[in-house]
Amino acid sequence: MSTDLTTFLDYLDRVHARTRKVILCIPEEHLEWMPAPGRWTAGDQVRHLAGIERWMYAETVSGRPSCYAxxxxxxxxxxxxxxxxxxxxHEESRALFAALTPEAWSGHTMTPAGAPITTWKWLRALIEHEAHHRGQLYFxxxxxxxPTPPIYGLSEPELRARSTTLATPKV
Structure with a gap:
């Protein structure tokens, strides 16, 4: 991932759009379905993604403590x-990220655990966190x-079908 703020914001928008595409697949009747006792529902996962981005990441990179609820x-x-x-x-978070100065972007942020980290590296963790929970939503x-959309255009069966003209690797 580039360490440029503008590039990060563009990438964040694309990541958010891919996640939102999956969120729009959630049927109302399955929003609060729990796969097992103590596990998160799809609704929990979406609320968590929203809250952690805004109330932990956006707050901490803005120099404030996390207030994730x-x-x-x-x-x-x-x-x-x-x-x-x-x-x-997400819109609130993105606006706060876009307001970061070059000094803040390349400076340090204090995590809720009390560890300093370079701000752009902290926001890289946001992207990884979103991908993790998007995977949970798919599951x-x-x-x-x-049914859910393929993340990058082709499903695994479609990829296999398009790959049949290549020699099958020996295992």
């Missing part, structure tokens, strides 16, 4: 409210049989 239904309940919460908090939706 969790992922409960009291934050947003119902599919349309959860999507609106995700979108609103959760798969458990209830909800």
């Amino acid at each position: 969790g992922h409960g239904r009291e934050l947003a309940d119902g599919l349309s409210d959860v999507i609106a919460y995700y979108d609103r908090l 959760t939706l798969g458990l209830v049989g909800v």
Whole structure:
């Protein structure tokens, strides 16, 4: 990942769009379905993504302490409210990220654990965090049989079909 703020913001927008595409696949009736006791619902995962980006990452890179409040239904309940919460908090976060000065971008941020980290490296962790939870959303939706879009254009079967003209590697 580039260490340039503008490049990061463009990349963040693309990551967010890929995640949002999966979120839009969640049926209302499966939003709060829990795969096992104590596990997160799809709604929990989306609320968590929104809240952690805004109230942990955006706050800490702005020089303030994390004020993450969790992922409960009291934050947003119902599919349309959860999507609106995700979108609103992302826009707020993005605006705070875009306001970073070059000095802040290349300077240090204090994590909630009390460890200093270069700001752009901290925001790189945000991208990894979102990819992790997007994967959980794919898995959760798969458990209830909800079709999801391929992340980069081709599904695995489509890739295999297009790859058949190549020699099959020996194992």
